[in-house]
Amino acid sequence: MLAHVAVAQQPFEDxxxxxxxxxxxxxxxxxRLIDDVVGYFSEPADAxxxxxxxxxxxxxxxxxxxxxxxxxxxxxxxxxPPQYTLRQLRRIIYG
Numbered sequence: 001m002l003a004h005v006a007v008a009q010q011p012f013e014d015x016x017x018x019x020x021x022x023x024x025x026x027x028x029x030x031x032r033l034i035d036d037v038v039g040y041f042s043e044p045a046d047a048x049x050x051x052x053x054x055x056x057x058x059x060x061x062x063x064x065x066x067x068x069x070x071x072x073x074x075x076x077x078x079x080x081p082p083q084y085t086l087r088q089l090r091r092i093i094y095g
Contacts, residue, residue, distance in 0.1 A: 045074065045081035049092045063090070 012034050019030035043051070049070055056066035067089045074081055084092075 041078045045077075045084075046092050048074070048077070049084075049089055053089075053093050 012031070015034060016027055016030045019025050019033065020027055023030075025033065052070050052073060053066055056069060057063075061069070064086075067086045070089055071084060071086065074084065
């Protein structure tokens, strides 16, 4: 991961500088935070659907509630994927 952080510092030098000025983060911590956020939002939509479905099911939500919540969350992503129907979400999980 450290090699990935070093690569991420180049395009985000201004952001790293901003975070170190506006928070208690050091440059290394700011770079790791940026790397984590970029990685989170780089997750493909189908991987996000699978991960969130597992998390929501583990919290006891029914499939109907889980798929409805996932559909809403997908639209809130930084770069929203195409809008999936509940049927399409089920197909991602169950094939």
